[in-house]
Ligand SMILES: Nc1ncnc2c1ncn2[C@@H]1O[C@H](COP(=O)(O)OP(=O)(O)OP(=O)(O)O)[C@@H](O)[C@H]1O
């Protein structure tokens with residue numbers, strides 16, 4: 001099984017002259033075909049951690065290895081690696097307001113160098129898979145929160161990244177659409193071997209994961225694993 005990413009992370013924030021330690025040498029390894037869920041109380045640092053995993057933020061100390069290569073998230077190569085290897089579904093979806101759903105989904109593929117007609121065709125296919133075929137020409141403010149969430153998922157998937165990081169991707173969805181999103185995650189994970197790291201409060205869905213970690217006091221603890229030998233602390 002190929003190791004896609006390895007992390008050991010420490011991170012603190014300064015708040016009114018006080019330093020808040022959010023991550024304390026939290027370690028995680030992501031292998032091909034892993035479906036990792038991360039749970040933890042509000043404010044424990046899950047989004048902070050996911051942003052660092054996605055090269056959107058830098059740790060204060062520690063290492064980020066992507067395919068064995070140490071990556072510094074502030075270096076010039078980070079955006080290219082992020083666009084090609086990593087798909088990111090944000091907790092609060094961050095769609096571009098003046099682009100339609102289809103254009104939002106197509107954007108990472110155009111940035112990767114594909115023509116807009118090829119990117120558009122892929123975007124339409126993905127939106128259809130997520131039940132949004134008739135919403136492709138709408139702008140984000142014409143979509144419900146759950147629809148925006150699914151557009152975000154399509155945008156994260158379009159470049160077929162090795163790792164998809166998703167911060168509460170079903171947080172705004174009703175049970176039916178939540179089940180559909182989980183089914184899509186499970187099938188991509190099984191069929192393509194795509195790795196997922198999903199932050200979720202949904203303990204039922206977390207049971208579908210190959211590994212579930214709980215984040216508390218800055219560290220990850222393994223709660224459940226299909227694999228008998230835990231790989232991280
Ligand atoms: N830019 C920042 N400056 C200062 N403190 C921050 C900053 N971003 C986050 N924090 C603090 O760091 C801690 C972790 O925040 P984070 O957003 O990672 O939590 P979370 O586990 O994702 O929470 P939730 O489940 O509510 O989304 C919180 O106490 C938060 O207030």
Ligand SMILES: [Mg+2]
Pocket residue numbers: 046047048091167
């Ligand atoms: Mg969060």
